[in-house]
Structure formats: structure tokens, C-alpha cells
Amino acid sequence: MKLLVCGGAGFIGSTFVRQRLLEHGDEVTVLDKLTYAGRTENFHDFAEHPSFRFLRGAIEDAGDVAGAIDASAPEAVVNFAAETHVDRSIAEPDAFVKTHALGTYVLLEAARTARQRPRYVQVSTDEVYGSIESGSFTEDSPLRPSSPYSATKTGADLLVQSYFHTYELPATICRGSNNYGPCQYPEKLIPLMILNALHGDSLPVYGDGMQVRNWIHASDFARAIGHVLEHGVAGEVYNAGGPDEEANIDVVRRIVAATGASESQIEHVRDRPGHDRRYSLSSAKVRALGWEPRVRFAQGLEQTVAWYRDNAWWWEPIRSGEYRAYYQRQYGRALG
Numbered sequence: 001m002k003l004l005v006c007g008g009a010g011f012i013g014s015t016f017v018r019q020r021l022l023e024h025g026d027e028v029t030v031l032d033k034l035t036y037a038g039r040t041e042n043f044h045d046f047a048e049h050p051s052f053r054f055l056r057g058a059i060e061d062a063g064d065v066a067g068a069i070d071a072s073a074p075e076a077v078v079n080f081a082a083e084t085h086v087d088r089s090i091a092e093p094d095a096f097v098k099t100h101a102l103g104t105y106v107l108l109e110a111a112r113t114a115r116q117r118p119r120y121v122q123v124s125t126d127e128v129y130g131s132i133e134s135g136s137f138t139e140d141s142p143l144r145p146s147s148p149y150s151a152t153k154t155g156a157d158l159l160v161q162s163y164f165h166t167y168e169l170p171a172t173i174c175r176g177s178n179n180y181g182p183c184q185y186p187e188k189l190i191p192l193m194i195l196n197a198l199h200g201d202s203l204p205v206y207g208d209g210m211q212v213r214n215w216i217h218a219s220d221f222a223r224a225i226g227h228v229l230e231h232g233v234a235g236e237v238y239n240a241g242g243p244d245e246e247a248n249i250d251v252v253r254r255i256v257a258a259t260g261a262s263e264s265q266i267e268h269v270r271d272r273p274g275h276d277r278r279y280s281l282s283s284a285k286v287r288a289l290g291w292e293p294r295v296r297f298a299q300g301l302e303q304t305v306a307w308y309r310d311n312a313w314w315w316e317p318i319r320s321g322e323y324r325a326y327y328q329r330q331y332g333r334a335l336g
């Protein structure tokens with residue numbers, strides 16, 4: 001299949017591209033703006049593949065998108081492109097509105113008016129449903145986003161659904177729970193805690209650390225998106241949640257044990273404003289299509305710790321660069 005993958009230089013997008021190129025024999029064009037989170041390093045093992053092409057450009061730029069559609073003549077567009085960090089959306093929401101609202105609109109218009117209409121898959125998040133005390137969200141649960149990140153992702157989902165209802169664009173949406181694995185930017189809980197633990201830095205747990213997340217390995221989420229692309233019904237939404245839920249403080253304790261760090265490095269810091277307490281997804285609908293997660297959290301986390309330990313070439317340029325200033329702003333202290 002010929003694919004146009006937007007945001008394919010990021011953590012999950014590059015995992016998806018790798019699977020499609022190497023396991024499915026697809027022809028893949030990536031369109032990516034290369035924000036701080038987009039990295040050509042993530043193409044390290046397939047950059048020279050004859051069926052792979054990279055174009056630098058933004059989804060909110062109609063010229064960039066038209067160029068990518070012309071160059072790739074895609075049978076499907078898969079949109080991962082997003083600003084993805086909740087804390088950054090609280091500090092500076094602008095880019096979130098631009099990429100999620102305007103960017104998704106520009107991409108949908110290009111798909112709708114293309115000579116050969118491609119299928120369209122929007123990659124979305126469990127955060128559109130808000131927080132849930134007990135039980136799990138289904139695709140029919142009300143949308144109650146709580147941060148500028150999740151509110152703009154929700155807006156993008158609604159726009160995608162409107163293009164199906166109004167223009168019959170064959171679009172699907174796949175909503176994932178919290179991802180982890182290799183190549184995740186170290187602003188997110190798991191890679192941040194692993195690198196801080198390995199460096200002897202403090203481990204900043206927001207509030208009481210009893211917030212619960214539903215962890216899914218990025219390879220499992222990427223396969224779920226591929227499954228929805230191949231087997232999903234146009235107009236439908238599919239949740240893809242991980243097999244395990246865990247409170248943040250327990251995740252951090254596992255990382256302390258796996259890295260040989262000390263529990264005395266754990267520090268409870270000011271809570272995130274509007275912090276969602278618990279996410280949990282029911283994935284019965286995508287499971288009925290034949291997908292299921294393969295990686296349990298305990299094993300996947302051990303492998304992820306080992307990957308960061310063994311791949312300093314990947315994170316060293318981040319940790320020694322602009323990220324240090326971000327960290328200082330966000331946590332009010334310098335990295336060691």
C-alpha cells in the first residue's frame with residue numbers, strides 16, 4: 001500500500017513507519033515539520049530503504065501537504081502529526097491549536113479533493129474522554145477533555161468525523177492510551193524518569209503520584225493503527241488501550257529498581273494544573289477486528305530501561321541541548 005504518514009519522525013509515527021516498511025512491504029512517504037520532538041535519528045534503521053521517502057513540511061501548510069500528496073499519490077493518509085505534551089500545552093497552547101485544528105483541517109481538505117481519494121486514519125488519544133474513577137471508556141463515552149492538548153485533539157477528531165458525514169471521506173480514528181518504548185522524547189514520564197535515574201537526578205513526581213495510566217507499548221499501538229487502517233470501518237472510532245494500568249509512583253519505583261537508582265531520588269513536586277486522575281480504555285471493538293496487545297508492562301518497561309541505557313547516541317544530543325532550558329522552566333531546577 002502507498003502511505004503518506006504525517007508526523008512520522010516522532011516516537012509512535014516512526015515505530016509505525018518501521019512496521020509498515022519492514023513487515024508489510026508498504027511504500028511510505030513521511031511528511032514531518034521536525035519540531036523539537038521530530039527526529040530523523042528515528043529513521044536510523046530504514047532511512048535508506050528504497051520504499052521510504054522523507055519530506056520536511058507542516059500539515060497546516062497547504063503547499064507542503066499538496067506537494068506530499070502529489071509526490072506520494074497515497075492510498076491512505078495516516079496522521080500522527082501533533083504537539084503531544086500536556087505540560088507544554090498548559091504553558092503555551094498556541095502550537096496545539098495551530099497543528100491540531102488548522103493542520104488537521106488542511107490535511108482533510110487535501111484528502112477530500114485529491115484526484116484519487118485516500119483512506120484517512122486520525123491518530124488520537126484516550127485523553128479526549130477526560131478522567132474516569134472506575135471502569136473503562138468505550139468509543140461511545142462522552143468527550144470531556146480537560147487540557148489544551150486534549151481539547152484540541154478532540155476538536156481534530158470531531159472535524160475528521162464531519163468529513164466522513166458530510167463528504168463521505170473514508171476516515172477512521174484510533175485512540176490510544178499512554179505509550180512507552182524506545183525513542184520517546186524525555187519530557188514524558190517514563191523516559192524522563194529513566195534518564196534522571198541513570199544520571200542521579202531527582203525524580204519529580206507530580207502531587208501524590210497516585211494518578212493511574214493505562215500503559216501500552218508503542219509497537220502494540222502502532223500495530224493497532226495498522227489494523228484499523230486495514231480492517232476498520234469508515235466513520236468508526238477504535239480505542240486501543242494497553243494490557244496494564246499502574247499508578248505513577250509505582251511506575252517510578254519500578255524504574256528505580258531497574259536502574260539501580262535510589263528511592264531517595266524521588267521528590268513529590270507541585271501537581272499539574274487540572275491533572276486527570278485516571279485513564280482507562282476498553283479495546284473490545286478493535287480486539288473484535290483481531291488485534292490484541294503483545295507486550296505486558298513489566299517486561300516492556302525492563303526492555304525500555306535497557307534501550308535507554310544502551311542508546312546514549314539517541315538521547316545525549318537532546319539531554320545536552322535546548323531540553324535543559326525546558327527542564328529548568330518546567331521544574332524550576334537544573335538537570336545535573
Ligand code: NAD
Binds near residue numbers: 080
Ligand atoms: P511525538 O511528539 O513524539 O511526535 C510528534 C511528531 O509530529 C513529531 O515528529 C513532530 O515533528 C511532528 N509534528 C508536530 N507538529 C507538526 C506539524 N504541524 N506538521 C507536521 N508534523 C508535525 O508524538 P507521539 O508520542 O509519537 O504521538 C503521535 C500521535 O499519537 C499524536 O497524534 C498523539 O496525540 C497520539 N498519541 C500519543 C500517545 C502517547 O502516549 N505518546 C498516546 C495516544 C495517542
Ligand code: DAU
Binds near residue numbers: 178207209212279
Ligand atoms: O493518555 C495518552 C496521552 O499520554 C497522550 O495522548 C499524550 O500525548 C502523552 O503525552 C501522554 O499524556 P500524559 O500527560 O498522561 O503523559 P506524561 O508522560 O506527561 O505523564 C504521565 C503521568 O505522569 C501523568 O499523570 C503526569 C505524571 N508526571 C509526568 C511528568 C512528565 C509526573 O508525575 N512527573 C513528571 O515529571
